[in-house]
Amino acid sequence: MTLLITGGAGFIGSAVVRLAVSRGMRVVNLDALTYAACLDNVAEAAKSPLYSFEQADICDRAALDKIFEKHKPTAVMHLAAESHVDRSIDGPGAFMETNVMGTFHLLEAARAHWTTQGKPDDFRFHHVSTDEVFGSLGATGQFTETTPYDPRSPYSASKASSDHLVRAWAETYGLPVVMTNCSNNYGPYHFPEKLVPVIILNALAGKDLPIYGDGSNVRDWLYVEDHADALLTVLDKGELNRSYNIGGENERTNLQLVETLCAILDEKRPKNEGSYADQITYVTDRPGHDARYAIDPNRIRNELGWRPSVTVEEGLERTVEWYLNNAAWYEALQNRDGVGERLGKG
Incomplete structure (x- = not known):
């Protein structure tokens, strides 16, 4: 197999690149290297003769055609996307361009190659998507693969649009597709604008630990290396033209998650006085903030035999340990656009 991975220098994409190369797969990493990408994420994989890198924008159809002709991939895993909800509130145009039109151009390039x-x-x-396309849950219930779409942010609306495009290309042109919708990821190499790395790095720097609203928003947390394993499982075993929801089976409120991170940091790098939890502060909530996401994992578990390997506590401990040992990685990213700023106030 030659696997073309879009967005392979990003957080989730790089985890897939590392795992695929370690399993002996030939990988082509296609990435535009925008603000959240980092080739250090795949430095080890890049030493392998199985790895190739192509810098290109998925909106550039001519570049895509050349890459398909050069590498002749037998599979495409589409992860390239603008993904930060707060940024989508401030600047939705980039999300429409990359997530909608970029997916369109990639589908057309893939269809031409396949033909x-x-x-x-x-x-x-x-096609790799998100549970955010399903909208917001109440105190009970879970998202299934047949849950109606109800996106609430420019980001989730753009991802919902891309999902619909993929299904349309499968139905209209017969393009052989599989789809996945995942819950919130965390883990090593997470770009320092999302909740988990923000809390870890702010705690170490003695800064406030910002929590939106009252911290009661619930997410299902999925360790990124588990997600990479699930994605390769679906690629290998998933039924054609079928979607699979991938969850961590680890629901926590944002406040619970932050308190867990603080407790881990208290143990691994204790402060001179007090707890990191003393730095928790509550800030004005994000506009349109979904109350709860939760994944029903029965389809992927029953049909493909996959389930996550770590609890959120185990995964967060691994994540904190990684950040404590990789200061050079995150320090190099902290001057990038928007990092350390409060975005998405609306």
Whole structure:
């Protein structure tokens, strides 16, 4: 297999690159290297003769055609996306361009390649999406693969649009696709604008630990290396033209998550006085902040035999340990646009 991964220098994409190369797969990493990308994320994989890198924007159809012709991938895993909800509130245009039009151009390039190659039965276009397309849950219930779409932010609306495009290309043109919708990821190499790295790095720097609203918003937390394993499982075993929800089976409120991170830091790098939890502060909530996400994992568990390998406490401990040992990685990113700023006030 030659696997073309879009967004392979990003957080989730780089985890897939590292895992795929370690399993002996030939990988082509296609990334535009925008603000959240970092080639250090795949430095070890890049030493392998199985790895290739192509810098290109998925909105550049001519560049995509050249890359498909050069590498002749037997599968595409589409992860390239603008993904930060707060940034989508401040600047939705980039999300429409990359997530909607970029997906369109990639689908067309993949369809042209698949057709040129004689429409091989084993070709796959794996589209990676988010549970945020389903909207917001109340205190009970879970998202299934048939939950109606109800996106509430420019980000989730753009991802919902891309999901619909993929399904349309499967139905109209017969493009062989599989789809996944994941819950909130965390883990090593997480760009320092999302909740978990913000809390870790602010705590170490003695800054406030900002929590939106009253901290009661609930998310299902998925360790990124578990997610990478699930994605490769779906690519290998998933039924054609079928979607799979991937969850961590680890629901926590934002406040519970932050308190857990503080407790881990108290143990691994204690302060001279007091707890890191003393730095918790509550800030004005994000506009349109969804109350709760939760994944029903039965389809992927029952059909493909996959389930997460770590609890959120185990995964957060690994994550904190990684950040404590990799200051050079995150320090190099802290001057990038928007890092350390409160975005998405509306």
